[in-house]
Amino acid sequence: MKLPKRHVFVCLAKYCKENKSEAIYDRLRALVRERGLKEITVTGCGSVGLCDVGPALIVYPEGVWYVGIKEQDLGEIVEQHLIKGQPVNRLRLRPDHPEEERRRAFYNKLIPREDFTGDEAVKLAEQDGFSADWVELQINTGFLEAPEGERNLRVSNKGKARYGG
Numbered sequence: 001m002k003l004p005k006r007h008v009f010v011c012l013a014k015y016c017k018e019n020k021s022e023a024i025y026d027r028l029r030a031l032v033r034e035r036g037l038k039e040i041t042v043t044g045c046g047s048v049g050l051c052d053v054g055p056a057l058i059v060y061p062e063g064v065w066y067v068g069i070k071e072q073d074l075g076e077i078v079e080q081h082l083i084k085g086q087p088v089n090r091l092r093l094r095p096d097h098p099e100e101e102r103r104r105a106f107y108n109k110l111i112p113r114e115d116f117t118g119d120e121a122v123k124l125a126e127q128d129g130f131s132a133d134w135v136e137l138q139i140n141t142g143f144l145e146a147p148e149g150e151r152n153l154r155v156s157n158k159g160k161a162r163y164g165g
Helices: 014-018 021-034 071-083 098-110 118-127 132-140 157-163
Strands: 006-011 040-045 056-060 064-067
Touching (some): 006 071, 021 040, 021 056, 021 071, 056 071, 064 071, 098 118, 118 132
16 A cells, blocks of 8 residues: 555534535545545544634644635645645644634633633633634633533633643
8 A cells, every 4th residue: 555645634523514624625635636646645534623713624744734724725725735845824723823822812811710700701702802602612612611510611621732832
């Protein structure tokens, strides 16, 4: 068996699907096929843990993570990254990206706290330009959690792993 030159994983989990990741997966496979890129493998996968910024796809062996992907971005990803080997920087998830820094600032206010109310989380989120719906998404995707039997929230291990460092 010959290993692929690049392997692209497209998240097909619930929240990415809600943002049309299945269409992205289908279109990316079609583009790779149309270009005759037999050395590129495209695979659908379960959650990659970036539910709040999906759809997400990851290109290996480079380990480049793309987020917020739209179908119209795929041609550029195929041409620039998969063919020429140059990642598309405007679509990459990087720790120094302004949106990632904004999310980290929000979480850094919460991580030191043992627990907090949902209203407190919304108030802090709104100070950082996020909505109450965004806080709800953080809960639904496991970045914030309500321990069983408790009314208050806390930052989950998933949230701490992504934003605590």
